[in-house]
Amino acid sequence: MKKIILISSIFTLLISCGQSGNGELVGVQQRDAWNPTDPYGMVFIPQGSYVMGPSDQDVPFANVSAAKRVSVGAFYLDETEITNNEYRQFTNYVRDSLAHIILGEAGIEGHLIEEDQFGNFLDQPKIDWKTKIRWNDVEVREILEDEMYVSSRERFNSQREFDTRKFIYKYQNLDLQDAAIKNNRENDATGGRDRSEFLSTEELAVYPDTLVWMHDYAYSFNEPYTKNYYSHSAFDDYPVVGISWKQAVAFTKWRTLMMNRFRKASNQPILPDFRLPTESEWEYAARGGQDLSPYPWGGPYTRNSKGCFLANFKPLRGNYTADGGIKAIKVGSYNPNAYGLYDMSGNVAEWTSNAFDESAFSYSHDMNMDYHYNASDDDHQVLKRKVTRGGSWKDIAYFIQNSTRSFEYQDTAKSYIGFRCAIDFLGRDKKDFQ
Secondary structure (H helix, E strand, O other), rough: OOOHHHHHHHHHHHHHHHHHHHHHHOOOOOOOOOOOOOOOOOEEEOOEEEOOOOOOOOOOOOOOOEEEEEEOEEEEEEEEEEEEHHHHHHHHHHHHHHHHHHHHHHHOOEEEEOOOOOOOOOEEEEEEOOOOOOOOOOOHHHHHHHHOOOOOOHHOOOOOOOOOOEEEEEEEOHHHHHHHHHHHHHHOOOOOOHEEEEEEEEEOOOOOOOOOHHHHOOOOOHHHHHHHHHOOOOOOOOOOOOOHHHHHHHHHHHHHHHHHHHHHHHOOOOOOOOOOOOOOHHHHHHHOOOOOOOOOOOOOOOOOOOOOOOOOOOOOOOHHHHHHHOOOOOOOOOOOOOOOOOOOEEOOOOEEEEEOOOHHHHHHOOHHHHHHOOOOOOOOOOOOOOEEEEOOOOOHHHHHOOOEEEEEOOOOOOOOOEOEEEEOOOOOHHHHHH
């Protein structure tokens, strides 16, 4: 017992000395240890360098990419595209948030927290997620009827349905790029501009556009997909589509909020923000460490030695079913690449974080290449182009190559474009923490 007391005393003494440093530079002590673990459903992509750009002949006069050596830092990437059921967790959160706020403002107790733990009134009430919404309660139904449900004159076969047009998500943006440019120009020794100048609030409807199956393809029978693709459990593990670039970004903001809210509550260090991958990260991950290969599986062909197609695309001059699918299929149906990533070619194309510019390769940096432009609603359509990668179920083989670049406008949604999330790895390599 005496030995234990002696050791404890010595340890306490050393800790107290460490805090003061005895005059030495020892850093701040007793910081939370950082032991990185792979986020659920994500794959670690090690840092590396590769030749970004065409591995095959470019289509005539395209001139949208060029061979360029690029270095990329370590990061995590979702092993599959975000599925319908994963995205539904987001839309349900927005739906429930709206209900909690309406019920709280109507005086139904328990839905909003107006005081902190010390009894002080909050500037902005918070949602009490421990309180369940009694959807079938008569009083609750009456309060929510006009605010959350389709009006009686719009109902089909008198069915009571949520008005998904009202599923509005609000989040804040901090434009670090703009802040860096303006503060650097002014070189203000007092600390630069007011931070609020670079803060903005975004609000947008987040429910997928289920009509994309109809307006993308005229004179094609797609009513079953329009009615069921997002809502029916048969498609839970299929990639979510009908999502604009803006909606994909909103999803990453919500995912960050959910993760870090949990980590703070359990006294864990927060994670970096979830985000869309840059196109240089996307191509690097798609190659799976096999530099100069046209496809994620490494070879120059779209079939294996047994004649089976290796991705979901449009082979054989339009025989959509030859590869096993006629439209989008369940994620992970084909073998992963060397990094363990599924469907980097075909199934659905994927949004990246980058703006599309034909000449971006010529002036973007070769370290973590990233051409970014935050287009506003008033900007010209050309400035709203965002890079998509990977090709989809409706594309020929050229468009599912690792290096092929394409684009779509940030405020449009398509039946063949989905997304997956990336997150920064804080450090050089996982081995540094082992």
